[in-house]
Amino acid sequence: MFGLDKLFTKKESTLTIMAPLNGEIIDKSIIPDPTFAEGILGPTIGFNPTAGMIYAPFDGVITQIFRTGHALTITSNTGIEVLIHVGINTVDLKGQGFTALVKEDAEVKQGDPLIKFDIPFIKQQGYSLEIPLVVCNPDSFNKVKFIASGPVKVGDVICKLEK
Numbered sequence: 001m002f003g004l005d006k007l008f009t010k011k012e013s014t015l016t017i018m019a020p021l022n023g024e025i026i027d028k029s030i031i032p033d034p035t036f037a038e039g040i041l042g043p044t045i046g047f048n049p050t051a052g053m054i055y056a057p058f059d060g061v062i063t064q065i066f067r068t069g070h071a072l073t074i075t076s077n078t079g080i081e082v083l084i085h086v087g088i089n090t091v092d093l094k095g096q097g098f099t100a101l102v103k104e105d106a107e108v109k110q111g112d113p114l115i116k117f118d119i120p121f122i123k124q125q126g127y128s129l130e131i132p133l134v135v136c137n138p139d140s141f142n143k144v145k146f147i148a149s150g151p152v153k154v155g156d157v158i159c160k161l162e163k
Contacts, residue, residue, distance in 0.1 A: 042138050061077075
């Protein structure tokens with residue numbers, strides 16, 4: 001026999017999320033917003049940015065971009081849904097300090113610029129600049145594991161997901 005079990009078993013695959021910015025990984029627990037700090041929306045990792053640009057963490061489609069340009073959701077071609085939120089309570093800036101470089105339904109490639117933000121301006125206005133990245137559909141995967149720590153650059157692998 002040639003093993004019918006192998007013919008009918010689903011092969012496990014590993015997917016990745018790349019760093020969407022240059023910065024330092026921080027533990028979600030120190031993000032000054034309980035929704036992100038406690039991972040209420042899903043598995044979360046935080047960043048302290050060293051540059052004011054968010055890039056696509058994978059190939060996919062922009063599924064939502066907030067009018068204020070401070071946050072967006074993106075869905076990968078492989079089904080990963082991610083929320084990237086620049087700063088805490090920055091929605092109150094009403095778009096000041098943010099420039100959205102994409103629109104909803106735009107197809108993007110990993111590394112494409114998505115949001116430009118003004119670090120000095122946001123800090124001068126008194127807002128925290130921690131940037132949470134949330135996997136919004138963890139139930140679609142067998143495992144979601146953040147693997148990065150310390151400094152990261154755009155394109156570094158920060159998360160592995162098993163399907």
